[in-house]
Amino acid sequence: MGSIGVAAPPNPDRPPPPPRPPALWRSRDFSVFWLVQTLSVAGDSFSYVAIPLLVLHATGSVAHMGLLTALGGAASVVTGIFAGVLVDRVNRRALLVGCDVARAVVYALIPIAWLFAPQVWLIYPVVAIGGVLGMVFKVSYVTAVPRLVAPERITEANGLLSATYAAAGVGGPMLAGVVSGLFGATAAIGIDAATFAASAVGLCFVRLRPCPPAAPAAAGGRETPGTSWRDFLAGAQFLWRHPALRSLTLLLSLLIFMILGLTDVFIYYLKHDLGRTDGTVGTVLAVAAVGTVVAALLVAPARRTLGFGTCWIGANALGGLAVVGVGVSTDVVAVALLVATFTFAVAVGGICSMSLRQEITPDHLLGRVTSAFWTIHSALGPLGAALLTAAVARVGSPTVLVVAGVSCLTIALSGLLTPIRQRRPEHVPLSPAEAAAGAG
Template sequence: MFAPASPETSAIPIRSKPLYRNRKFMLLFTGSTLSVFGNCFHSIALNLWVLQTTGSAAKMSLITVTHMVVSLLLGSVAGTIADRFNRRNLIVICDSLRFFLVLGIAFAMLNLEQPFVWIVALTALSAVAGLLQSPSSQASITDLVGRDRVQQAAGMMNIADNAARISGLAIGGYIVAQFGGVTAIVTDAILFGLSALLVLAAGRFPRAERIQAEKTSFRQDWLEGIKRVWSDPFARGVTFLTTIVLLFFVSNLMLIQVMAVKVWQANPLHFGLIEAAIPLGYALGAITIMGLSRRPKHRGKWILGSTLLMGPLYIGIAIMPNALAAIPLILAVGTFFSFCTLLVNVIMRIEVPSELQGRMFGILGSLTSVAPPLGLTIMAALADGYGASNVLLVSGFGFITAGAAAWFWLKPIRRYQ
């Protein structure tokens, strides 16, 4: 397993102040939340605008594919940059760049005769900036709060990220419908600008210094990060588990939405409760984790056990006769999803040395950005042919199989305390 940075060579405080009194963390937390909100806002607003303007689902999907390809190809490179350079400056630069790039998208919408090519190009550049911003932000948390408060900080960040993603998609769609795509995109740009200003106001971030015999090249650092992630059984297991969980989770969420409309014929109130159940369950799980002791025992078993238990819940949802009966099970899925993802996030920040965290989050981000779209494509095709409830039922058994395999084969995670 990775050896954590030693106290003698690290700038990270061993005992740190409460999070609410940590000005630097709170400014990063607020800026990061705005950045995530803006990114989701951007995604839904742009996709809806393209679909409404061109009427082409293929062009709309090209926006998503652009993000996916950029993430897959450049995730580990972005993580290496985050480890080699000043992370706080990278966050400010990237969010500032996204401010101008997204304004450029709005300009293309208003003033160019054939804006789509420009929109795709600017979207790709914005995705690159986002790739640099994300691992820089994620890898800064341990340095800012200290290892004794990582669990609380990660819980706060994940609750806020979850709320920002859900509300960003919802509000982005509403603004596009009411005021048009350009207004939504300009609002998104403003949020990126605010994020940059907040992180700029936080001042210099503390950082553990990298100890090495000689200066290394970018290529050496990049290869070292990939080698250390893939050669370590724990890191390899975490990468595999998180990718599989996200592939199933996002796909099954889509299947539940299809069931709500086509099978349960849910009324607007019940559909709204279904949509709220996952983020509410996730928040309950995150709050529970934050309330536990700073180093609870058997965290590895909590992660794998939660993964395994999600399978029977999906099977139960698939056979429910109506939406109201399924809502408690959907809520439980959100809670278990929180345990099997948030605890992984905490452990990574504790076990991976600070100078490697950018590469770890970059590589993980590359893989997890590909898994959900791939799963959605496959599950949507199967649902059209065999019915959403049948596909969800089979997916539940698949989740049980994956969870059982992880329990027996991913021993470094299971044995983690």
């Protein structure tokens, strides 16, 4: 008799395939984390619209809007020097909760102060402190995701989080515009403060897996705590020694310089050049959030199919073209669709970038690498925001938008000359020097 139809006996020398990680929705901790952060982002969308409108109504100046954006960006950059070591040294859940409690208190100061009299000066310290707390929270958040899901689920988790965040942001800007028109921008900021408080309560019920033991340092012992500056340099050194992360950091520094102030320019263009209402501004930004939803849903399968390089370079090139389109369009519907295309592109590039860092970086170093990455690539952003909005005041929004869009397209395409173009940079073996940087 032949062996047709008879199953081959198992090979005792071959280990069984690893079990497939459970679906994300089966994790209670990830589900709670997902829910409360979605609520918080929905509240953030109120301040995202309300603070620029509050400044524009009070000063009538796009340059003041840019300076406020630059202040928040500069606060984030400075905080990045110590945020990573803070995240890697203390309880990450406690840090997340503390940041949310502090932001709830800080943002609540604006509506409370406005009950008595407008205090425009207060907006500036609130934005600066919010930038500090926001940077610490973001670094903590990035390091929390790998402690909530299996490594194979990281890109999927980031995409799912981004999708629901953006979905929450679809109605948020629209409602923020309505609330600002009916009750004033300060009421919308008060709603944001309340969602920070709700997020803090929810995070108290989230459990993170214990951090795995750190790898031995290059010198043969375990790493010892150093100064914030030395720890920041440890993260920066890891970025520099990894070819793909090095190129990504450099190109994103140039991109952030061009795009950090674009939201202010979009709002000013709609209000000043096209003469639209606060409600229309909120509606356009709500439509733009749909782009992030679509990106978050597509990014994981797109990266699996097309690879990292095609996704990152293609998305940022598309974003540059969309900004050019906004600059030459006077139709509000077209502007909304083009801004949505821009947010789609930014989201695809951002999720791919964050997932790549999480996949490559050892857990014990992830806070410092994330902090160094955001600090370095955001360093030029505040200057760019100030210069971009100052240029709008001198030569007008359309010209600035076209120049910014062409610049973004050029920066994205230059990625073809770097290791970013690789399909799977996370699978490229590290050199001995790179491995030593990860261990130290």
